[in-house]
Amino acid sequence: MAGFDHIKNWVFDLDNTLYPPKYKLFDQIDVNMTGYIKKYLGLGQDEAYAKQKYLYQTYGTTLNGLMAEHNIDPDEFLGHVHQIDTSDIPPNAELRNQLFRITEERENNRRIVYTNGTRKHAINVMDALEITDMFDIIIGIRQTDFVPKPKAEAFDKFFKMVDINPKTSVMFEDLPVNLKVPKQRGMTTVLVQPAEVQHPDSKWAFDGNDEHIEYKTKDLEGFLEEVI
Numbered sequence: 618m619a620g621f622d623h624i625k626n627w628v629f630d631l632d633n634t635l636y637p638p639k640y641k642l643f644d645q646i647d648v649n650m651t652g653y654i655k656k657y658l659g660l661g662q663d664e665a666y667a668k669q670k671y672l673y674q675t676y677g678t679t680l681n682g683l684m685a686e687h688n689i690d691p692d693e694f695l696g697h698v699h700q701i702d703t704s705d706i707p708p709n710a711e712l713r714n715q716l717f718r719i720t721e722e723r724e725n726n727r728r729i730v731y732t733n734g735t736r737k738h739a740i741n742v743m744d745a746l747e748i749t750d751m752f753d754i755i756i757g758i759r760q761t762d763f764v765p766k767p768k769a770e771a772f773d774k775f776f777k778m779v780d781i782n783p784k785t786s787v788m789f790e791d792l793p794v795n796l797k798v799p800k801q802r803g804m805t806t807v808l809v810q811p812a813e814v815q816h817p818d819s820k821w822a823f824d825g826n827d828e829h830i831e832y833k834t835k836d837l838e839g840f841l842e843e844v845i
């Protein structure tokens with residue numbers, strides 16, 4: 618596909634982008650977050666759940682809300698919430714093959730993961746998919762000083778850190794809202810959205826228009842096969 622000839626950096630979100638939402642890893646993380654809030658703030662189940670949703674909607678991530686309102690230790694929180702079981706996720710040989718082609722068939726191209734989770738979480742999940750060694754750089758929330766996507770500050774930290782020219786880079790994401798700043802900065806944007814229903818917590822991220830989304834695919838591996 619002609620629109621990708623200039624691309625040098627292939628940037629992928631992790632959760633619900635490199636694996637489909639059907640594995641419901643977020644449900645496990647969600648339960649862990651509620652558990653942490655219950656314990657840390659001494660709340661009952663319903664109160665803790667309501668607090669969690671309030672923090673998420675007010676601050677963009679539950680972590681940022683807990684840091685702002687309760688001064689929690691982010692490492693302790695992240696270590697707790699990312700303790701998940703990835704045994705339902707099978708290796709993805711086709712995705713591995715497409716990621717391999719990016720550097721095999723294109724000179725000086727790089728494959729990058731950029732997630733609002735931790736690098737440790739990313740590696741845990743990518744180990745299950747058997748694709749960890751297919752990435753040149755993994756950037757997590759700690760590397761952007763806990764500033765999350767979709768904030769412009771987060772992307773600008775990311776671009777600087779990995780020395781990226783957004784105009785020769787593509788971003789793959791499952792959340793439309795996380796493609797707004799990349800598009801403004803000149804990245805090519807691809808929405809990866811399987812036909813499955815998204816997590817209800819992510820619904821807010823789908824509101825608004827689609828002008829910042831250049832490509833949409835339900836099939837990441839098939840899309841990569843065409844554009845690499």
Ligand SMILES: [Mg+2]
Pocket residue numbers: 630631632633634790791792
């Ligand atoms: Mg995602």
